[in-house]
Amino acid sequence: NAGVTQTPKFRVLKTGQSMTLLCAQDMNHEYMYWYRQDPGMGLRLIHYSVGEGTTAKGEVPDGYNVSRLKKQNFLLGLESAAPSQTSVYFCASTPLAGGAEQYFGPGTRLTVT
């Protein structure tokens, strides 16, 4: 049982390049989330999904897109990376609503130059 995994762990992009971050969970969780962590800002919600085929915007969605084609995977895309998107990205999942713990992946450190 791997829990929540994220690919890649590190990445360096040039401004304007695109990339996709993959989040995978093997716990059959319904809900999945993408957060970004910046120094002094805590974690902020980018997008989330309450089930396969559904996505919704969080607090800071601009510049990102997501897809949840399979229940176990949640993809975060950057179409045209900007230096402001330099951050650590975390994926999380939870089995249901109602206050259950969110399980976090190990994070992806992305640097945009």
Next chain:
Amino acid sequence: AQTVTQSQPEMSVQEAETVTLSCTYDTSESDYYLFWYKQPPSRQMILVIRQEAYKQQNATENRFSVNFQKAAKSFSLKISDSQLGDAAMYFCASLTGANSKLTFGKGITLSVRP
């Protein structure tokens, strides 16, 4: 909108002593949950403790306990018998709504002096 405030960016504690990390929150929801997460240098987010707002009893997990003051919207974390492994960043968070969205505070860096 939910807000979570951690006003102290850093704290330090002597090994084996007790330290309290402060957190206040604001929500218009009647049904919500509060969490403390630990983030060591490995970057992994680890759940420390969870509190249901409808429960008056303060949550406890071994050396970790909370002081939940609902009327004051305060949720502080007490770490007893501090250990070197407790050194980390700690985040307070609230969870509300049918979609279980977490709102985090900015975090506090705790250092433990040997």
